[in-house]
Amino acid sequence: MQRMASSRSKSHADRWERGFAALSRFRARRGHCCPSRHHVEGNFNLGSWVSTQRSLKNLLPLERKRRLDAIGFVWNRNHDRWERGFTALLKFKRRERHCRVPVLHSEGNYKLGRWVSVQRGCRRDMSAERKARLNKIAFVWNAASGITGLDEK
Numbered sequence: 061m062q063r064m065a066s067s068r069s070k071s072h073a074d075r076w077e078r079g080f081a082a083l084s085r086f087r088a089r090r091g092h093c094c095p096s097r098h099h100v101e102g103n104f105n106l107g108s109w110v111s112t113q114r115s116l117k118n119l120l121p122l123e124r125k126r127r128l129d130a131i132g133f134v135w136n137r138n139h140d141r142w143e144r145g146f147t148a149l150l151k152f153k154r155r156e157r158h159c160r161v162p163v164l165h166s167e168g169n170y171k172l173g174r175w176v177s178v179q180r181g182c183r184r185d186m187s188a189e190r191k192a193r194l195n196k197i198a199f200v201w202n203a204a205s206g207i208t209g210l211d212e213k
Contacts, residue, residue: 076124078104079104079106079109079110079113080124080127080128082101082102082104082106082109083095083101083106083109083110083128083131083133084131085101085102086099086101086106087131087132092132092134093110093128093131093132093133093134094110094134094137094140095107095110097111113128113133114135114136114137117135142190144170145170145172145175145176145179146193146194148167148168148170148172148175149161149167149172149175149176149197149199150197151167152165152167152172153197153198158198158200159176159197159198159199159200160200160203161173161176161200163176163177163203176200177203179194179199180201180202180203183201
């Protein structure tokens with residue numbers, strides 16, 4: 061019985077190491093640690109492995125968390141997506157000197173106009189911190205009127 065548990069533990073450790081190696085290769089090639097959910101790296105289901113690491117974050121040994129952090133692992137995909145949109149908006153504003161992003165505008169490969177539209181649509185459910193960050197850069201909440209700033213009511 062002891063031998064079976066030891067064997068199972070070793071196979072879990074081996075699988076984790078295979079996943080980490082696959083993610084490291086993916087990052088070296090793509091520059092990020094966010095493969096799609098169904099991405100397969102070699103013959104390893106990397107997308108599923110990444111999702112599992114996120115869901116087990118609070119149960120992972122500290123050493124594994126540190127190793128993932130060291131290669132830029134994204135623990136919260138939604139937070140990461142928002143930050144990428146905000147960064148693209150800042151780039152747009154520095155260049156254009158405003159935040160009136162056309163709905164079909166892309167900043168590089170990033171669909172910034174779509175991101176801006178989504179922010180306007182979910183402003184009632186948005187955190188105060190995100191609203192404040194957008195207000196600070198004169199985000200245009202109403203595209204038709206060009207009104208910036210958001211009433212916190």
